[in-house]
Amino acid sequence: MPLRFNNTIAVAMSGGVDSSTVAAMLRDEGYELVGLTLQLWNQRRLAGKEGMPEQVQGRCCSLDDVYDARRVAEALEIPYYVVNEQERFEQDVVRPFVSEYLAGRTPIPCSLCNNHLKFDQLLVRARQIGADRIATGHYARNEYDPARDRWILKRPADTSKDQTYFLFGLTQEQLSRTLFPLGGYTKPQVREIAAQHALAIAVKPDSQEICFVPGGDYKQFIDAYLEEQGETIPDTAGELVSTSGEVIGRHTGIHNFTIGQRKGLGVSSPNPLYVIQIDHDSHRVTVGADAEATTRTLRAGQLNWISIAKLDGEMRVRAKIRHRHEPASATLRMTGPDEVEAVFDEPQRAVTPGQAAVFFDGEEVVGGGWIL
Incomplete structure (x- = not known):
C-alpha cells in the first residue's frame, strides 16, 4: 500500500542540469525542499601521478559541481548541504572496481554506487533532516501497482536517456520513497525548463565519464591508485x-x-x-573472430526483483547486458537460489562478467543481477 508522506523532499543535487531542474520543478509545485550533494571522491587525490592529469575539473562529483549545486540552491532559496561519503565510496565502489578489473571482470561503478551508496545514504540523510522522500534527476519512472502490491520501475519517455539499467538494484523501500520527476520529459525539454527558471547550468554539458577515472583510462587509474595505497598490481x-x-x-x-x-x-x-x-x-x-565473441546464454547472480517478488518457472523478457545494448528477447529461468539463466533468441555479442544483466517486460524493469 502506498505510504503517506510529509511535504518535505530532499533533492539529490549533482550540480548538473537534470537534478537542478528537478529542484526548480518541485519548488514550483509547493514542496519544502532541502538540497543534498554527496561528496564522493577527491578529484585532486591522484593528480600528478604517472599517467594522471595535474588538474581535474568540470567532472561529475568535482568541486565545480558542488559549486554549481550550491549556486542553484541559493537561486532557488532552498537549504543546501554537502554530505561527505568519500570513505564509504572508496570502500563500496572504488575498491570493488579495482578488484574486479584485477580479477579479469568488467565492473559498472555507477550501478555499484546507486545500489550500495547513493540511494541508501540519501534516504538516511533525508530522514535526519525531516524529509520522507528523495528526488533525483535520473531518467526513469516509478509507480505503485495495487494489484501486485509492488512499486514498479519503468523506462522513461526519453528512451535515449534511459537510466533504468543503473537502477536495477533499488529495493521496494527505496522505490517507494524516491521521486523521478524527469521520467516524462525529454532532455531538450529539461534544458528548456532550466532556461525558463534562469538556471545558470541550463547549457552545462552532461558528464560522460566515470567520476573517479579522469580521461576514462581505467588502467592508469588502477596503477596510480595501487601506488598510492602502497600496493603493486598482482x-x-x-x-x-x-x-x-x-x-x-x-x-x-x-x-x-x-x-x-x-x-x-x-x-x-x-x-x-x-x-x-x-x-x-x-x-x-x-x-x-567476431562471430566467436557471441553467445546465446548468460548466468547472473546477486539478483534483485522489482516487478515480481520472485521468478517461478520461465519468463519471457528482453535482457540488456550493457548500458548501450538494445535489450534482446530471452527466456529466464532460475538455476539456483540466487542465480538465473537467460537464453537469448539470437546470439549476443560480448556478454561480459562483472556487467549487469537487466530484464524488461515492456516498459517495466523485471529485475536484474550481475553477470557471472
Whole structure:
C-alpha cells in the first residue's frame, strides 16, 4: 500500500542540469525542499601521478559541481548541504572496481554506487533532516501497482536517456520513497525548463565519464591508485590463445582486457581478433573472430526483483547486458537460489562478467543481477 508522506523532499543535487531542474520543478509545485550533494571522491587525490592529469575539473562529483549545486540552491532559496561519503565510496565502489578489473571482470561503478551508496545514504540523510522522500534527476519512472502490491520501475519517455539499467538494484523501500520527476520529459525539454527558471547550468554539458577515472583510462587509474595505497598490481601475465587453444602470444596482465575488446591485444592477424574469454586462474586470454565473441546464454547472480517478488518457472523478457545494448528477447529461468539463466533468441555479442544483466517486460524493469 502506498505510504503517506510529509511535504518535505530532499533533492539529490549533482550540480548538473537534470537534478537542478528537478529542484526548480518541485519548488514550483509547493514542496519544502532541502538540497543534498554527496561528496564522493577527491578529484585532486591522484593528480600528478604517472599517467594522471595535474588538474581535474568540470567532472561529475568535482568541486565545480558542488559549486554549481550550491549556486542553484541559493537561486532557488532552498537549504543546501554537502554530505561527505568519500570513505564509504572508496570502500563500496572504488575498491570493488579495482578488484574486479584485477580479477579479469568488467565492473559498472555507477550501478555499484546507486545500489550500495547513493540511494541508501540519501534516504538516511533525508530522514535526519525531516524529509520522507528523495528526488533525483535520473531518467526513469516509478509507480505503485495495487494489484501486485509492488512499486514498479519503468523506462522513461526519453528512451535515449534511459537510466533504468543503473537502477536495477533499488529495493521496494527505496522505490517507494524516491521521486523521478524527469521520467516524462525529454532532455531538450529539461534544458528548456532550466532556461525558463534562469538556471545558470541550463547549457552545462552532461558528464560522460566515470567520476573517479579522469580521461576514462581505467588502467592508469588502477596503477596510480595501487601506488598510492602502497600496493603493486598482482602478476597476472599469461598466454594469449586462440579458441582452438593455440598459443599466439603473451600479455602483461588480465586487467588490460575486457570481453569483446579488439584494440591493444598485442598480436597481429590478417583478420580482426576480439577477446572471447578471460581466465582468472590460468591467466589465459582467449581471442578469436567476431562471430566467436557471441553467445546465446548468460548466468547472473546477486539478483534483485522489482516487478515480481520472485521468478517461478520461465519468463519471457528482453535482457540488456550493457548500458548501450538494445535489450534482446530471452527466456529466464532460475538455476539456483540466487542465480538465473537467460537464453537469448539470437546470439549476443560480448556478454561480459562483472556487467549487469537487466530484464524488461515492456516498459517495466523485471529485475536484474550481475553477470557471472
